[in-house]
Amino acid sequence: MGSPENYENIFSTVDNEALENPELDSRFLETQKVSKSSSPRGVDVKKVNDSKDNTVILSNQHVSATQISADKDMFDLDDLLPILGEFGRYQKQLLWFICLPACLPCGFCAFNQLFMSNTPSHWCNIPELGTLNMTMRKIIAIPTVGFDLVCDYDIYPTIGLVALNAGGPVGVYMFGSLNDRFGRRLSFFACLATLITGASLSATANTFWIWAATRIIVGLTIPAIYQIPFIISLELVGPNYRSFVTVMTCTFYTMGLCMLAGVTYYIQEWRTLALVTSLPFSIYFLYWW
Template identity: 25%
Template sequence: MLHYDDILVNIVGEFGTYQKIALFLLGIGGTVPSALLVISPVFLLATTDSWCIVPDRYKISKRVCFNNITESCEDLVKHLIIPKETRNFGCKSVLVFDQCRRYNISYDSVTDYSEAYIDQYLNNTETMKCDLGWEYDTSQYKSTVSQEFDLVCDRFYLNALASSVYMLGMLGGSVILVIFFGQFGRMDQFMMSYILLIVTGILEAFSPNYVVFAVLRFFMAAGQYGIFISAFTLVSEYVGPTKRAITGMIYMAHLSVGYMILAGYAYFIRDWWILQLVIVVPCIMFLSYYWIIPESPRWLISVGRTEKAVETIKLFARVNKVTIPEDLFNQDLDSDDDIIHFHEKTYSGNQNNYCCADLLRYPNLRLKFLILCYNWAITSLVYYGISFDTSSLGGNAYLNVLFAGAVEIPAYISGMILMDVPRIGRRRSLLIAWGLVGVACSVLAFIPTCGGNYRVRLALVLLGKFGITCAFGMVRVYAAEIFPTPLRSEGLAMCSVCAYTGGILAPQLILMGELWKPLPKLIYGITSIIAGILVIYLPETRGKQLSETIEKAEQFGKKVKKHRVSSKTNDIEESRLLK
């Protein structure tokens, strides 16, 4: 029996020229649009100052300006029609115009008015909720989703809900990918996911109301997830077994390119719907991949399409400038699939009759499973929380996103290097990453946003983003090495669900910052420190053989008590003497 992995390792090459080209193309097509869409709410859903629309606003302005009471006429008019409230900005409390109330004022009430009686006039004027809508500050953004659908005051929570719906859509995407696309190949999944994303993404730009916007956002996220995971699967199946970890990290590193591109797009495009179209419409060119990038040979072999698989393997060899023996394919091909794609098995059942409950049946395995689930959830909570909340830094929002994206490249590289250092390994690498996140976020929580603290806050955010990006990649490699082969798919699937949960909660946690500004960062810091402490209880997997059975996984990392070891040694010694 001829195994696919043996062909890659011994003949074609585990990571030759063709695989590198495919990694580049799929990295751009699979991750850059994903990054653009996931982080786009920073600009699409940006909040701006708003004020109530007042009846006869321009007639009042014309009268006051005509009397030429003051040089800053428009400021005086706003002072006349909009009350002020005290708001805490970290360093001090200041008076700002109320976004949800206005004075009950009309044109007729401003008949005899002079600057000397402003305070007396306002003290005798009652306030009321905005009843005619809002007008917005358009000095930075010409339009945003928040402005389009009036997501302010009693509807302000809908802003964060839209981001949570997107993350929920990614969870839904994993279900759609399995139930509806499961019988198709990797490239077919890639194409169908792109069609779903393009159609819903374009329609979203013309949403007539918030409900339609949110529903389309859910399905667009499902398509984005399908693109990301199908391209990742293709990349993993193109390369040999010893190159999959580094290939996966390089693939993930392409996300940072998307973040940096988004900063440039948003700087020059200040209308949300145009920015949405600029992100989505160019994705049409990635449909050409159907004719450029071949189907996975591993999948083709698994479904019996060996002739097509042989053609693809020969293509690999030609580009890699390798000669294949003429009689190589006289034997039957087998996929020898030691990659277990948990996305395909989560909802389709397990042929070995194992289930998720088995992960909780054994005490040592249960402990490792729960620790990994918590780690996955916190990586998503903190990663997306920091990414979505860059506007709270102050300073230039576009530079903030640019820097946050750029720092991911050295983070992924550092993660790859640290995990393979003999004295550090997987566990200590993850400990270092969580330590960086915990310290950076905890300190950041108490650095005021005002004053000259922008650079300090930016440095702490970038340090936290560096650490959480490292943890984001590390914990996924670590989990795959800890779970036993019969339960690897189930373990990764459940960890993935926990990660989606963290992503869904991230926007809501940012929203809670309205109650107390330091709260989100403080929670990031505390939960990260707890994650690091829990990692101590996980075994080191670097250089270790993967557990092939549940029994071995249960024993792996379990500490043996000394008195038991001594007793066993004495028994062996007594047996030897009797002989």
């Protein structure tokens, strides 16, 4: 049996813990009550009950004070940006030199496949050649495009587009998760690396099905390669400038499409086109610094 002074110290410690921990088990408080009533000092039960009520009241006050303090620490970025500057020097440099140029690859790589799988004018059956032997027919009908995507294979370009678009929903989820876990910068560079890798593999494909598989890899980055810089732009400018930023990102995406038309006018060989419309964007890796 301990001394009365020891009991008093124990009870004081328990009361302090109850004040600091509002979720203290009620059964522990009941144990405290019984222990006090059986102590050598004969603590009155009524006092214990009153102390318990005061503990609950003080605990509720402690929770309320904690919630108020947490609410004061939280703030909305939209309320802070008008004070710091909605479209200052930093936001302008970020928009014009990083975010808007980063919207260009999506326009190139989303539509260059239409030119890569273009089907030229052709004839599947020429009655006038019926009198020629098979050797002459093969010489006349030598394929002029890769994979011979004509006649019975004219559905293959559509299959290629399906492969490209099949990767989109998966890529949006995958790179969206990277956004939330590791930040926008790492997610953008992972997306850019995937895009360049897939496009380079497309240029080296020897069969149609390998080429279609590489287009799935490219499809993973569309439209994620466009969404990431777009989100960065919107997050860091004030509410009054977000409409302007949205218009500008759409404008740069359209500029990418217009530039693609000029590139395909001069480069019509599909393997070269796949490289020219992807490898130059490797310069964006300099954005890491």
